Amino acid sequence: MPTLHLVSRAPALAACLEVAGADDAILLLEDGVYAGVAAGHAADDGADAPPRSLFALEPDVRARGLGDRLGAGITIVSDAGFVGLVERHQPIVTWR
Numbered sequence: 001m002p003t004l005h006l007v008s009r010a011p012a013l014a015a016c017l018e019v020a021g022a023d024d025a026i027l028l029l030e031d032g033v034y035a036g037v038a039a040g041h042a043a044d045d046g047a048d049a050p051p052r053s054l055f056a057l058e059p060d061v062r063a064r065g066l067g068d069r070l071g072a073g074i075t076i077v078s079d080a081g082f083v084g085l086v087e088r089h090q091p092i093v094t095w096r
Helices: 012-019 030-044 058-063 079-088
Strands: 004-007 025-028 054-057 074-077 092-095
Touching: 004 012, 004 030, 004 079, 012 025, 012 030, 012 092, 025 030, 025 079, 030 054, 030 058, 054 058, 054 079, 058 074, 058 079, 074 079
Parallel strands: 004 025, 004 092, 025 054, 054 074
Antiparallel strands: none
16 A cells, blocks of 8 residues: 655655655645645756646635645545545655
8 A cells, every 4th residue: 555645744745755655645734835835836947847646735725825836646635635635645745
């Protein structure tokens, strides 16, 4: 079963990407959603695009006013979507 990586601080995304497998999912939450803005700029600059399974938690995105600033490859999920990710992934790893 693939791993779910929970990234709660933007700087932790780089370390997470170094070890995340191709089938793993990465969920940006809390201040980690700011990494979704940087990931969007990196893709625009021609850098490596984020993995296809990159998600951001909608309440955290909305609370920080980032809804229209996230990279195109990032899927915004609700709290229910978060629960669905947890149900489909094991283990769950937290990055801070």
